[in-house]
Every structure is written in C-alpha cells, then in structure tokens.
Amino acid sequence: MAHVLIATTPADGHVNPLLLVARHLTRRGHKVRWYTGRAYHDKVASTGAVPELMRTAYDFGGLSKEEAFPHHAGLTGLANFRAGMQDVFYGNAVGQMKDLLTVLSRFPADVIVSDDMCYGACFASEYTGISQVWIGNSVYILGSRDTAPLGYGLAPSSSRLGRLRNRLLALTGDHLTLRSLRKHADTVRAEAGLRRMDAHAMENIARRPDMYLVGTIEAFEFPRCDLLKGTHFVGPLGLAPPDTAFRPPAWKDELGHGRKAVLVTQGTVANDVERLLVPTIRALADMPMLVVVTTGNHQLDTATTGSLPDNTRVERFVPYHWLLPHIDVMVTNGGFNGVNAALAAGVPLVVAGASEEKADVAARVKWTGAGITLGRRPPTSKRIRGAVGAVLSESRYREAAARLREEHLGHDGPRRAAELIEELIDTSPDFGSAIPPTGGEL
Numbered sequence: 001m002a003h004v005l006i007a008t009t010p011a012d013g014h015v016n017p018l019l020l021v022a023r024h025l026t027r028r029g030h031k032v033r034w035y036t037g038r039a040y041h042d043k044v045a046s047t048g049a050v051p052e053l054m055r056t057a058y059d060f061g062g063l064s065k066e067e068a069f070p071h072h073a074g075l076t077g078l079a080n081f082r083a084g085m086q087d088v089f090y091g092n093a094v095g096q097m098k099d100l101l102t103v104l105s106r107f108p109a110d111v112i113v114s115d116d117m118c119y120g121a122c123f124a125s126e127y128t129g130i131s132q133v134w135i136g137n138s139v140y141i142l143g144s145r146d147t148a149p150l151g152y153g154l155a156p157s158s159s160r161l162g163r164l165r166n167r168l169l170a171l172t173g174d175h176l177t178l179r180s181l182r183k184h185a186d187t188v189r190a191e192a193g194l195r196r197m198d199a200h201a202m203e204n205i206a207r208r209p210d211m212y213l214v215g216t217i218e219a220f221e222f223p224r225c226d227l228l229k230g231t232h233f234v235g236p237l238g239l240a241p242p243d244t245a246f247r248p249p250a251w252k253d254e255l256g257h258g259r260k261a262v263l264v265t266q267g268t269v270a271n272d273v274e275r276l277l278v279p280t281i282r283a284l285a286d287m288p289m290l291v292v293v294t295t296g297n298h299q300l301d302t303a304t305t306g307s308l309p310d311n312t313r314v315e316r317f318v319p320y321h322w323l324l325p326h327i328d329v330m331v332t333n334g335g336f337n338g339v340n341a342a343l344a345a346g347v348p349l350v351v352a353g354a355s356e357e358k359a360d361v362a363a364r365v366k367w368t369g370a371g372i373t374l375g376r377r378p379p380t381s382k383r384i385r386g387a388v389g390a391v392l393s394e395s396r397y398r399e400a401a402a403r404l405r406e407e408h409l410g411h412d413g414p415r416r417a418a419e420l421i422e423e424l425i426d427t428s429p430d431f432g433s434a435i436p437p438t439g440g441e442l
Contacts (some may be wrong), residue, residue, distance in 0.1 A: 002030045002425045005109035006049065007100055007121035009089070010037025010061030013337065014115040015044075017137045017215050017237035021113070021421075022047035028418060033107050035100055035121075037061025052103050057095030057120060060088075066308040081151065082181050089117050090181075090188050090205060096120020097127065097192055104128060110425045116141055122206035123192045131428045133421055135237065136214040139360050143200055144224040149173055150202065153359030153376070155367050156222035173201045211239075211424050213417045216340050217407045220364055231421055234409025236344055238337030239320065246322060251290075251313045255326040260289040262391060263323060263347075266296065266333040275378045276352050280331050283327035283381035284388065285309035292327070296319055320345070329391045331384065334358030334365075343370060347407035348397035350387045352379045369400035 004025055008014045013322050015036055016157075025032050027111040028050030035052040039062030044051040053059070060068035070228045072083050097120040100112075109130055114121035116134040125132035141150060146162070153306040157165065158320075166385030174182055176199035185205040186196050197204040214221065215237035257259055264280045266273070277293055284291045291312045308314065324345035326332075332338055339361055342349055349371030353362035362373040372387040391397045 002110040003108060004030050004032045004421065004425075005100070005103060005107060005112050006032060006034040006036075007096065007112060007114040007118050007124075008034070008036045008039065008040075009092075009115055010054065010059055012139050013238070013335070014118070015040050016112070017337070018115070018135055019043060019047055021135065021237065021417045022049045024414050024418035025421065027192060028422070030422075031107075033109075035096075035395070036132070037101060052099075054096070054099055055102075056098045057092045064350070076360075077387050078177060079231065082178070085181055086184050090184055091118055093119035093123055093188055093205070094192050096150075097123035100124040101127065104130070104335055108429065111114070111130060111421060113421060116209075116212070119206050121187075122209075123189075123194060125209075126194060127206050129398050130209045133211045133213060133424060134209040135417065136212065136216075137238065138191045138212055138357050139364065140212075140221055140224075140227075140231070141202075141357075142208065142212075142228055143170060143203055144222075144226050146224045146226070147222050149200070150357055150360055153353065153363045166335060170200050178202065210240055210428075213420060214412060216336075216409060217404065219404055220340070220343065220368060220408050222364065222367065232416070234416040234420070235408060235413035236340045237336070237413045237417065239341055239413075246319050247324065249313065249315060249318065254290055254313075261292060261294050261326055262289055262329050262331060262388060263294070263327045263342075264295045264331045265338055266335070276331070278335050279381045280384050281309065282310055283385040285311065287311070287385075287388075289328075290320065292323065297403075302340065329371075329388055331388065334361040336361050340364065341407075342403055343404040344408040346398070347401045348401040350374065350384065350391055351401070352384075368404060369396060370404055371397055 006022055008018055022032055022034060032049040033052050034049040036044065037059045041051045066073055069087050073139065075083055100120060101124055111131050111133060112121050112125045113133045113135060115137050122132065130205055143149060145166060146158040146229060147156045148166050150171060158303055165253050182201040182204055189196060208228055213227055214231060214233050215236055216233060218233040221233060262284060264277055266276050281293060283293065289311060293312060293314045295314065295316050320341040324341060327347050327352060330342045330347050331350045334351045339349060349365050351362040351365050351371055352374040353359045359376055364369045364413065366373045372391055374383055
C-alpha cells in the first residue's frame with residue numbers, strides 16, 4: 001500500500017481527467033489525498049480520496065474566468081495567453097507549493113501525481129525529491145526538435161528546414177513574444193527558493209517529471225525523436241463514466257432514423273457563444289439534419305433561443321457516452337477532452353481552435369485526417385456550412401476517425417495510469433516522512 005498525493009489546478013479540465021485514476025488507486029488499496037479547490041470536494045471524495053483544500057493558494061474553482069480574473073476581460077490573442085499563464089498557473093505556484101508542503105508534513109507521500117500545469121506540485125516535488133507523475137490533460141506540452149512550440153498550431157516536421165523552423169520559433173518566443181513570461185518564471189522560481197532553469201520559455205518554470213502520462217492515443221500525437229523518457233500514451237482520461245442519473249431530453253427519439261446529426265460544442269471554459277455556437281446554428285438552419293448544441297456553463301441569449309431553427313436543440317450538457325453514438329460530425333472549438341471523446345466514438349470533426357492550446361489540438365485533427373480545421377479567426381456561417389458538408393459527404397474523414405476509434409478501443413486510460421503509477425512507486429526510493437530541501441529555504 002502506497003501513499004499518493006494528487007494535486008490539480010482547480011478547473012474542470014484539470015480535475016476531471018484524474019477522477020477515474022484516483023478511483024482506481026483507492027480501489028487498489030492505496031491511501032490517496034487530493035489537493036485542489038473547494039468546489040471539487042464532493043467529486044474528490046467520491047473517488048475514495050481524502051480532499052485537501054487550497055488555503056494559501058488562490059482557489060478560483062467554480063468561478064468563471066471573468067469572475068476569477070476580471071482584469072483579463074477584453075484580452076485576446078497573445079496578451080490573453082500570457083495573462084492566463086502568469087495569473088492562473090505561474091502566479092499560484094508558490095502558494096500551492098506551501099500548501100502541499102504542509103500536507104506532506106503530515107502525509108508522507110511516495111509519489112506526487114498532478115496535472116501537467118499544476119506548477120506548485122512541480123515545485124513541491126523538486127523541493128522534497130519525491131517522484132512526480134504528470135497527467136496530461138491536453139496535448140504533449142514539452143518541446144522537441146521535430147515540432148513547433150505550442151501555440152502555433154503547426155504540423156510537425158523533422159526535415160532539416162523543419163527543424164530550423166522549430167528552433168527559430170522557439171528562439172522567437174524566448175526573446176520576443178514570450179520574453180516577459182520567461183522572466184516571470186524566473187521570478188516565481190526564485191520566490192519558491194528554487195534555482196533558475198536554463199530552458200526555453202514555458203519550460204523554464206518546472207523540472208520535467210519522472211513519468212508523463214498523456215491522456216490520448218499515440219496515433220493522435222505528433223511523432224518525435226526526443227520524446228521524454230517515461231512518457232506513456234495511456235488513452236483518454238477525461239471521459240466521464242456513464243451517468244446513471246441522466247434523463248435523456250424530450251427530443252431523444254429524433255436521433256437516428258437515417259437523419260444526420262451534428263453536435264456543436266465549445267466546452268466549459270470558452271464563453272463567447274457568438275464565435276462558434278451562433279454562427280453554426282445559422283449555418284445549418286435549413287439543412288436536413290438535427291443540430292444539437294451544448295452550451296456548457298453558458299447560456300444563449302433570449303434573442304437567439306427565441307428564434308431557434310426547427311432543426312436545432314439546445315442543452316447545457318448532454319453526456320458524451322449517450323449522445324456521441326448518434327452523432328455524424330462534431331463542430332468544436334478544439335477542447336482536448338471533447339475531441340478525444342469524439343474520436344473514441346469514431347466521430348469526425350470540424351474544429352475552430354483559437355485560444356489556449358486549441359490551435360494545436362486542431363493541428364492534430366488535421367494531421368490525422370479525422371476532420372477539417374477552420375483556423376483561428378471566428379468562422380463565418382458559410383465556412384462552417386461548407387466544412388460540415390464536406391465531412392459528411394467525403395468518406396475519408398469518417399474512415400480516419402474510425403481508425404482512431406479502433407486504437408482507442410484497445411486502451412483503458414485510467415486503469416493503465418494507475419498501473420504505471422504503481423510501477424514508479426515500486427522503483428522509487430522510500431522517502432518516509434523526511435522532506436529534504438533541495439532548492440533553498442522558504
């Protein structure tokens with residue numbers, strides 16, 4: 001029996017991929033404590049793990065981005081990305097580390113398991129020497145000679161010119177576009193009592209983990225000659241188990257019967273319904289298909305809902321396990337877990353990815369051939385209509401999605417993640433209750 005400390009950023013996309021992993025670990029007899037926001041207390045407790053709440057760190061769980069970080073309002077593009085990294089992830093790292101060191105003083109863990117952007121957990125691991133496992137809640141985030149840095153949404157290239165492109169883009173980030181972020185990482189590490197790292201921007205904030213469990217299949221990730229040792233593609237982790245309390249909507253009988261069905265979603269974080277949801281409703285209004293729109297945490301305004309086309313049904317949430325078997329194409333902003341859910345069901349995609357890492361998710365969809373990407377700019381109804389029509393009419397997209405589905409079927413991500421965590425624990429030294437400082441004094 002091992003002691004496992006889980007730590008996650010207090011946001012759905014960071015917490016949900018670890019729920020089933022935690023459940024597997026507790027059922028296998030391990031003692032598990034889970035540090036995250038108060039809004040996730042009940043979810044954490046349902047896995048059998050003991051919740052450990054944020055105290056020093058800023059707990060923004062359960063708040064919208066505008067509520068948690070009102071000064072981000074109106075920011076777009078690179079400015080929005082930098083602000084998010086600095087405030088959401090870097091800015092909370094020292095407080096998270098202090099909280100986690102307090103937990104470790106009474107719960108000597110054998111391993112720290114965290115989402116790959118919970119930098120306070122990375123600091124705690126570095127400070128104590130306890131082995132760390134990253135659970136990837138999106139695309140593989142580490143740099144490579146064979147890929148462009150995150151954020152560009154470019155296909156991989158290992159040719160001589162391709163590697164030159166990749167290096168130049170990384171240097172551009174270091175000295176121009178991400179220079180302030182790189183400096184901020186140095187400042188945060190110094191505040192944590194840790195030494196400066198000589199690495200590219202976005203990799204100079206934390207050491208690489210002992211093990212990196214990526215929540216997708218290998219066929220959906222770009223090939224690299226320098227993949228981190230200890231990386232495993234375990235299959236999807238963010239697919240929720242069937243919800244036995246779910247009651248199908250009144251329009252459930254409209255699915256099937258030879259009628260095409262399109263799912264339109266932009267996940268739980270993006271809140272600009274005018275960017276994708278509304279244009280897609282307009283684009284498909286007169287087409288002979290059922291259009292299912294899920295709005296996540298956001299509602300369409302009354303002007304829109306009051307004039308919905310006859311073929312459109314709007315819900316805040318419908319479980320993927322129930323809906324996707326009936327869907328012919330998903331239109332999405334590129335949320336990683338939603339895209340993987342679609343591909344696990346063999347559903348091809350139309351992706352309009354712009355914010356966060358969604359352009360990189362879209363690039364992978366295009367690279368696999370499982371869908372069409374619409375670029376970063378808000379898509380017009382005309383472009384959406386054309387893309388949906390192409391995915392429905394051209395068999396190559398369905399065939400590519402079907403190939404990915406076959407690989408998904410061979411993976412049980414949460415179970416395999418738990419097994420690999422156990423393997424790491426078995427080969428790691430026993431740290432007992434000691435917490436030796438390695439980076440300096442707090």
